[in-house]
Amino acid sequence: MQDRVLLSMQHITKQYPGVLALDDVSLDFYEGETHALVGENGAGKSTFIKVLSGAIRPDEGEIHINGFRYNEITPLLARSLGIEVIYQEFNLMPALSVAENIFVGNIPAQYGIVNRMEMERRAAGIFESMGVFVDPQAPVADLSMAYMQLVEIAKALSKNVRILIMDEPTAPLTKNEVEILFRLMKRLHEKHVTIIYISHRLNEIFQISDRVSIIRDGQKIGTYLTADMSREKLIWGMVGREITDTFPKSEKKIGDVVMRVDKLCGNGVQDVSFELHGGEILGFGGLVGAGRTEIMRVLFGADMRDSGAVWLSDKEFNARSPYESIAAGVVLIPEDRKRQGVVLNLTIADNIALPNLDAISHFSVINGAAERKLVGDQMTSLRIVAPSAMQKVRNLSGGNQQKVVLAKWLAGVAKILIFDEPTRGIDVGVKQEIYKLMHSLCEKGIAIIMISSDMEELLGMSDRIIVLCEGTQEGILQKENFSQEAVLSLASGKQ
Ligand SMILES: Nc1ncnc2c1ncn2[C@@H]1O[C@H](COP(=O)(O)OP(=O)(O)OP(=O)(O)O)[C@@H](O)[C@H]1O
Numbered sequence: 001m002q003d004r005v006l007l008s009m010q011h012i013t014k015q016y017p018g019v020l021a022l023d024d025v026s027l028d029f030y031e032g033e034t035h036a037l038v039g040e041n042g043a044g045k046s047t048f049i050k051v052l053s054g055a056i057r058p059d060e061g062e063i064h065i066n067g068f069r070y071n072e073i074t075p076l077l078a079r080s081l082g083i084e085v086i087y088q089e090f091n092l093m094p095a096l097s098v099a100e101n102i103f104v105g106n107i108p109a110q111y112g113i114v115n116r117m118e119m120e121r122r123a124a125g126i127f128e129s130m131g132v133f134v135d136p137q138a139p140v141a142d143l144s145m146a147y148m149q150l151v152e153i154a155k156a157l158s159k160n161v162r163i164l165i166m167d168e169p170t171a172p173l174t175k176n177e178v179e180i181l182f183r184l185m186k187r188l189h190e191k192h193v194t195i196i197y198i199s200h201r202l203n204e205i206f207q208i209s210d211r212v213s214i215i216r217d218g219q220k221i222g223t224y225l226t227a228d229m230s231r232e233k234l235i236w237g238m239v240g241r242e243i244t245d246t247f248p249k250s251e252k253k254i255g256d257v258v259m260r261v262d263k264l265c266g267n268g269v270q271d272v273s274f275e276l277h278g279g280e281i282l283g284f285g286g287l288v289g290a291g292r293t294e295i296m297r298v299l300f301g302a303d304m305r306d307s308g309a310v311w312l313s314d315k316e317f318n319a320r321s322p323y324e325s326i327a328a329g330v331v332l333i334p335e336d337r338k339r340q341g342v343v344l345n346l347t348i349a350d351n352i353a354l355p356n357l358d359a360i361s362h363f364s365v366i367n368g369a370a371e372r373k374l375v376g377d378q379m380t381s382l383r384i385v386a387p388s389a390m391q392k393v394r395n396l397s398g399g400n401q402q403k404v405v406l407a408k409w410l411a412g413v414a415k416i417l418i419f420d421e422p423t424r425g426i427d428v429g430v431k432q433e434i435y436k437l438m439h440s441l442c443e444k445g446i447a448i449i450m451i452s453s454d455m456e457e458l459l460g461m462s463d464r465i466i467v468l469c470e471g472t473q474e475g476i477l478q479k480e481n482f483s484q485e486a487v488l489s490l491a492s493g494k495q
């Protein structure tokens with residue numbers, strides 16, 4: 001088949017105050033190809049696709065679709081051209097049902113009366129064609145991140161999509177769910193839908209894409225046939241340096257027990273028991289929905305405990321709120337950074353300073369110099385890309401928002417850190433920085449609980465792994481028994 005250019009984006013430039021997000025980027029997309037877009041956090045990937053979807057206006061450039069030329073695309077035009085986007089941040093309405101979300105703006109009605117059954121029937125049909133089961137009547141607020149993702153995809157499929165853009169669609173998904181998504185993408189590929197795919201998981205790029213384009217600091221580095229690329233070449237193009245040993249070595253020593261959890265129950269999870277040692281990274285594996293986040297929220301005091309006991313050293317610990325927990329040195333860094341992790345309307349500096357006020361103030365007066373140093377140090381060590389610390393977090397790229405969440409807590413107060421998916425949406429270079437930081441925290445005696453759906457990360461970083469399945473603890477793996485098979489068989493409840 002002759003490759004036919006369906007979409008051509010020419011000389012796209014977008015300037016934000018202090019940031020040249022896109023600098024004269026030109027890219028062509030073939031009809032029916034899966035084209036990956038890669039680059040570090042803040043490189044300009046999301047900005048590029050927002051230009052295509054009409055969410056933002058470029059300062060310069062033109063777009064050719066099917067031979068027609070547009071200086072600018074509006075959301076309405078995008079829709080009529082069959083361009084659909086699944087954004088990094090979900091766009092669902094939590095109070096509405098799954099079916100209502102899929103057909104929002106497009107609800108089947110007759111004589112002005114909403115045909116709810118028809119809507120739910122069609123929604124069920126779309127999920128069936130996707131090979132997944134989601135209850136069309138369920139309120140979206142009750143769904144896990146993975147299921148919200150599936151609803152987003154169903155929403156795009158309910159329209160006559162020709163160009164499907166996915167901005168880090170697999171970030172919240174587990175391995176099985178990623179496979180469902182990839183099967184779906186292959187089906188769309190056969191129907192000659194053009195897919196633009198953004199992901200920080202390089203394995204996926206090789207698995208699913210025909211071609212790959214690299215963007216660095218708002219500029220195009222190049223477009224390549226994926227088959228001609230290697231992982232090393234791709235990383236080199238993205239970060240401009242070599243990265244070896246994703247999982248750094250550590251000299252850390254495992255210390256005494258700092259937390260004991262005995263038959264903790266709550267939030268639909270039963271009888272979780274473990275001992276956590278200072279300097280240890282205790283991994284939590286399992287499928288999405290296994291109850292890992294849920295039980296950690298109970299431990300943290302964000303949700304009610306039904307029964308069970310927790311001790312910190314020899315003191316009973318029964319946090320009834322996150323405040324109590326943080327005061328006791330137990331901090332949870334949530335997976336859903338938009339809703340729980342940062343205050344989007346505050347600056348980077350304020351977000352980082354907020355939990356560290358004791359360290360930088362004296363009798364309630366903030367020491368400006370100390371604050372600037374604290375914030376500056378965190379921004380440097382995590383390489384947070386922003387024109388200044390006074391930038392609002394809302395305006396940062398997805399990965400950089402995630403880094404601000406981490407920076408808030410890495411600066412100081414915690415003795416026990418619970419990380420829920422610590423590197424989701426984070427580029428390869430910074431991932432390694434975060435791993436190094438985790439090790440250096442452990443070297444100071446801090447204990448880490450790490451929930452991770454990234455198998456390599458779980459196996460590469462943990463000292464022991466607890467696996468949950470459907471709300472119960474299936475087992476604890478010691479380092480010498482670590483393997484992907486061992487985790488998966490426990491995660492699926494097969495022992
Ligand atoms: N509304 C905005 N105001 C100011 N700056 C912005 C705005 N939106 C994006 N930027 C900046 O533009 C740059 C590119 O951001 P973009 O979101 O496109 O990055 P990205 O490649 O998608 O990164 P990530 O992998 O972290 O999602 C970043 O430096 C970001 O801070």
Ligand SMILES: [Mg+2]
Binds near residue numbers: 045046047167397399
């Ligand atoms: Mg992005």
